[in-house]
Amino acid sequence: MAKLLYKLGYWAADHVKTVLFSTLALFIALGAVVLGMGMNFNDDMSIPGTSAQNTIELLEEKFPEVGKAGAQIQIVFKAPEGKTLLDSDVQGNIASLIKDVEKLDGIEAVYLPEMLQNYNEDQTIAYAMAIYDVPSKEVTFDQVDELRALLPATSDEGIQTELYSSETEVYPFEVHMKTEILGIIAAFLILFLTFGSLRLAGMPIFTAVIGLLIGIFCILIATNFTSIAAVCLSLAGMLGLAVGIDYALFIVSRFRQEYEKGYSIKQSIAIANGTAGTAVVFAGITVIIALVGLAIPQIPFLSIMGYSAALTVLFSIIVAIVVVPALLNVLGHKITPPVDRKKTTAEKVANRIKLSGKFMQGWAKALNKMPALFVIIGVLLLSVISIPFFDMKLGLPDDSFYEEGTDQRDSYDLLKEAYGEGYHASLVVVAEATEKDGEVLSKLEQLQADLMAMDHVDMITNVIPKESGEMAVITLNPTSGPNDDETIELVHDIRNAEMDGMKLNVTGMTAMNIDISEKLGDALPVFASTIIGLAFIIFMVIFRSILVPLKAVLGFVLSLGATLGFITWVVQDGNFYEVFGYATTSPILSFLPIITVGILFGLAMDYEVFLVSRMREEFTHSGDARKAVLAGIRDSGGVVTAAGLIMIAVFTGFMMTPDPMIKIIGMALTFGVLFDAFIVRMMIVPAIMLLMGKAAWYMPKWLEKILPNIDIEGESIMKELEKEKKQS
Template identity: 75%
Template sequence: TVIIALLALAVPQIPFLTMMGISAALTVFIAILIAVIVTPAVLMLIGKKITPPVDRKKTLAEKVTDRVKFSGKLLQGWAKVLNKIPVLIATLTIAFLAITAIPIFHMELGLPDDSVYEEGTPQRDAYDLLKEGYGEGVHASLVVVAEATEKDGEVLSKLEQLQADILAMDHVDLITNVIPKESGEMAVLTLNPTNGPSDQETIELVHELRNAKFDGVKLNVTGNTAMYIDISERLSDALPVFASIIVVLAFIIFMIAFRSILVPLKAVLGFVLSLGATLGFVTWVVQDGNFYELFGFVTTSPVLSFLPIIATGILFGLAMDYEVFLVSRMREEFAHSGNARKAVMAGVRDSGGVVVAAALIMVAVFGGFMFSSDPMTKIIGLTLTFGVIFDAFVVRMMMVPAVMMLLGKSAWYMPKWLDRILPNVDMEGEEVLKMVEKEKVKKNK
């Protein structure tokens, strides 16, 4: 699932995202090969030497670990709570995630400018000086290339009227430079909007210039501002396709692995809720300006344009890992006992500690990004930190087991015709255990 999510970063067809996804997916693939091939081989070579003597005294580190481990009585107690009030927990968690996700519906994507840096930094001082001297639009400069639409047409004779028509458009401050081509069929105009690069008025102006119709002249708009707007719009359009691809493929993989329809459906729907809550929370803080100073931001800004895509890829991989940790233990217990509630409690008790520990590690890593002085790094850190918190602690440790309790045995339902079609993947190693038992029987004989 992690490799699928990373390779899907190629969907927007933006070079830096594609290379990021391919290189990260390759790294994960190499890590899988090491874990599956190299690690077992090394363990086989070391043999019994890897385990300490049974009769020795425990070290101080082992004693501390025994006291703070995330299993045993603590998670056993939480499993009992889930068993008593699954309806309440499922309702509260779903409602919390849904309400937290509401701000996502007015999320604005863009690339923050230098106004998001702290006062006194070189970036902010330069930004303020230019804004004071030339207006806010100096930071959103647009390059307009006017070219003749006819084969032997020319632009020079129409430049004066063209400039007048452009200045008459809404949200245009001034034209700063005009460079005509000597042959006459093209001219380059540089203009400043009245607003900043991420403002809606500037975005509307870019589209208006591109759609404008002049006699014998076509306008092409470029420059950093136009490029950032194009990237943001392409990423926004690609996000539903990107999310659909990884969700559908993950659903199929989980359906094959867990031999169930409802378990993978619950897994992907839980991720959709946690992702929505994450992006909604980030929008509420960074864009809407609620408690933004508490998280170290100087001012409000649009949400980083490529953040939803990157967050979806990274958080999806982590979320599915947490799901596998929990549900694989539940399935193992259900296969042996046939008791659905007992299976859920066993999953929370035995694998919940792994989820909690893994999530705390990622929270510590991503939380470190929030101490960066760079606003873009800070936004990424905020998103990934709360993404892990929402998914691991709210979805996987609360909503998932509560819903599994309510579903009971129906959670493991798989139509017989579909079970025959799908390949059988032995995730829990049941076939291996059967082979070991057979070998033991043969030896005893």
Template identity: 45%
Template sequence: MAKMLYRLGFWSAKNRIKVIIGSIMVLLISSILAMSMGPKLHEETTIPGLESIETMGQMYQEFPSMIDNGGQIQLVMKATANETLSTETTKQLIITELNELEKDPAVTAVSSPYENQSLNTDGTIGYATISYNTSGADVTEISKGHVLDAAEALREAGLQAELTGSGFVKMEIGGATEGIGVLIALVVLTFAFGSFLTGIIPVLTAVIGLGTGVMLIIMGSNFLDTPSFALSLASMIGLAVGIDYALFIISRYRQQLAQGFERREAIAIANGTAGSAVVFAGITVIIGLAGMTVVDIPFLTAMGLAAALCIFVAVLIAIITVPAVLDMMGGRIKVKQNKRSDRAILHLKKKDRGNRWGRFVTARPWLTVIFGLALLGTLSVPFLHMETGTMDDGLKSTSQTERRAYDLMSEAYGVGYHNPLMILAKTDGSPEAEANLAKTVEKLKTYPNIGTVAPAVTGASGNLSLINVIPATGHADVKTVELVKTIRSHTEEIAQENHVELKVTGSTAINIDISQKLNEALPEFCLIIVGLAFLLLMMVFRSILVPIKAVLGFVLSLGATLGFITYVVQDGHFQKLFGFNGESLVLNFLPIMVVGILFGLAMDYEVFLVSRMREDYKKNGDAKKSVLAGIRHSGGVVTAAGLIMISVFAGFMMTTDPSIKVMSFALLFGVLFDAFIVRLLIVPGVMILLGKAAWYLPKWLDRILPNLDVEGEEVMKIAENRQHNSRNASSDIFPRPVK
């Protein structure tokens, strides 16, 4: 692979104009096709085959009027002090504004609070429902503008008027906030390279790759059910790794220039060495993301494949477009040539001087390892009581109208109003069926954490009835989950006593079931990922202990990440510091997502750091010096790469959507723990303690395993021979004067 990438680097540099124009043309063509097809994204996170989902299908068959065929906006209103919404002047004002909304051609129906019976017990709060002839995602800005105008008119009259509903609230897909993260990344790159011009190259190439990847995902959404948050996730990962991969190649290119290699030769070497590590790192991330398909959950599969596609494009841009851009930049990329005398260099080698961090770690390996293990172990403890679920508008900032609408509804109808349980009751059709159904309703009222239980509504068949249960607690409360479990645990008892079969459904029950399904799939997914990591790293490093150390490091950073998420998001610590607006269950698909993504990113840093150690160890056979060399050559690059990742994820954390915020928060601290504690603290310390044993591999196993040559050993031999021959040729043409 290294030789092929070496030749590819030469070809890209030689054909730089074609490559750069070709990359831009691919972006433009994919953009035109994607925009012409349009995105077909949705916000559903369902799992086919769940009993609660099948029950909902039966419910819709019996009660077809409950099917929501179009988007809706709820205009939630609260009367002024000492008045109600039924006061004559207030009622007339509300009806006038609602009549204006009916003039919108996209509106199919407007239901006032006086018609839909949404007024609360004291008549101070209620809502109007505006229904549209399109899905919620397709309600136009013009239609939303009419409702905003109506709300503003009511506010001017002294009422509180807020908006929510599928036609108004949509998940954010990127925005201006991510640009802040990119700017911070640019500052890091400028500092790392000592040049703004050099620093901007990774950002520009990453943007080309991200743009192409996003356009391909939009096109793919027309053929594969794709949740909207998959695009946000793919954007986060694609942008971060795109910058990092370019950084790795450019850093190696500058090192080769500093060693005196000709520019195109340096480009080719960088592509053959760092480029090999980029390809391998990209493959590991793709495996981690594509591995989500083994869970057999459609929305996770779409999410993983979308992000994997962005990674694939980022790798292609790094090994094809970046070499072309480097050649285009020519002498504008400056490096400091090493002008120290041979005697000084020899002196430094004898002293075995590395950077300060390298000397600190190698001098105190036990201290660094124990400190790192203790820190990550402590951070992992909250993971033991992690509870997963979904997020809603109640976790948004109070500066947003949908959050204020959520709070008004909670005030009017209780916090459980937002997460009702729909219970489908099947009777046996006997003369006592109605009485048995009534007994069942009364039985439900006795369970703990019940808010209200509405009277049963019987469907057209006469055998199926619907019971609406409002919990006393919100969706983010574990007691709500316990209520669902309680009802289900008593279904057999009720069937025997009252001859009524109960099945719990509704969005709350479905989300609880999805969370349980995801939690059950997590251990299997982790085993698959850990097994793949061990095999891949064993092939790369030709060692048994190094892959074991890498896998254990990944497990440590994973535990610390999930533990810290639980500590902040679920337990409620430091929420203001990180911009969260309330305690919540951990997002149900977050643990699997973090495993898949963090696995790939952890292997990125492991490969770039340890492969340089192995490269040096094969030259001198000194384990300690190889660790120093790895930190000296790759430690700074890994540090910059980690900071870039953190910067990009921090930009996405500034979003107002709680799901995007918690995903970026998890990835930010996952990278922080893995790059700076595991890879730059624990890994060097363990490598020192292992010594030469770290590189042991049985000879029989060495013969079986394929040699991936990620370090580009063969490439360096070719390049050094070329450089040597070039110097000899120069000496023949311009012989040195005889002293």
């Protein structure tokens, strides 16, 4: 691998125009396809095989009339202060709005509040129902926007007017670029402080954006052929940008190191590509394996999420090992550090350490003096932060998680004020006759009474019996909210209820979300153990050791526990949640733990590869385990620190977005990198390796013989270069 990438680096440096024009052509071609085909996101998060999904399929097969109804969007009204919705002037304004709504394309019917009789107790809040002539998934955002454009007719008269639907998407997914741009600016400043050059600070960001956009274009094209949720774009964006910058940073940093040793620009490029580039490839492969591993639980939307993010990481790797070497040759001496060619290599290295490695030298000395103390402090700190994780509850965000003043939150709060928490936790109960020639119709009255007698049931809002009598659909509202324990308990109670000749199934958005959370919770241990086991094998091959991979994965378990523990402590337990921009406390996003395991594990192993590969390189040359650890911290510690800070800057940009789903993912990755890069990789890992000494690199001879030699340190390259020097 190292020799291949060494040759690729030379080729890219010699064929700059070919590389850059090919990249530009691919970029333009994919952009043209996106413009021609457009995009078609689908936010369906159903999971085949769950009870709620099986019930939906049952209705589609045996009671299709229920699902054929057109999309329903509620137009919610709240009377001006001191008035009710029954006042004549208020009714006149509402009636005028409804007439305009009826004229819109796609509207089949509109039902006024007096027809639905849905006024709250003091008659200040109610809603009209706009019925479309197509199902929910076929209503376009343009149609919703046309409806929304009419609302000022009543809101300008002091009547608060909002749109709401539990089935139809009334608010399109938004990309909030301002916060992401702030993250990129922070990354640029970190790179500038690292290299002291504006050109070098901008190049990793430029190449990362190229790789990211190519990946994003591919995802947008794929939305026309498969079901991809809009959140996949944000996840792919934050990950592709972060790793793209880091991978370019590692190669550029190694290039400058090799140039300082006296190699020419092209030689330095090739060596950097063969050494740091090899580490980039294997670090990237680890991230891709973790992301593709999201398919292990066999949850469609989660699998697509992993594939989408893996695609952007793949393009980030390709750009790093092909485009970055070409650009390094273009910039040439403009980005190389000043080097006195008369000095020996040892003098150059010593000078570099003196100028730029003082902090890392000091950190290495501190670790060398008290390694056991640093291990104890790091392990205890992360263990304490992990404690709230054991009480973590999973759920999916609803509109109550948006900030006050947003359209989503205002409509949610209006309906909650009028009808209680349970309105947003509506459950669809499907009663099905279990006996041959059995029927439900004659038992319907008793069934409703039995349901109302259950704990946490507020009211039954709708009953639809099938004409043939063997099935009925009952809609009811719990007394509690969609993510409350009482609602979860009620769903299970209804499903487990024993009814005379009937089976009760429960579906609807609330039941679907409960099933998704439970399914994801059950899948987490299997997924985590599979990914960690696979990575252990890969690292054993890379580092030719048993204890180094074991230490790597155990360190990850610590950082993962601390990450999920901290998120639980803030978001679920409500400690300082306002500081992080959350409008309210909430359960943890149901697919966050699995996503965090996949992504954070890949990123953690990135830092492990770049830090420990330098240690392995030094140990191979000197045989001194302690010297190898100190060299790894001295030479790679600064780059790993910069890379970690860049990751944190990029993820913080996403953490600052108003969308609660993106916010919590960004927060988990921000603190995950903080804990793993700075406590695990820069403190615990080197301290443990100092304590283990040569034992860290132990590998049974029989095992070493059967494992392939990856040569991630580029030892074969350096031997060839030494031979060439001697011959010349």
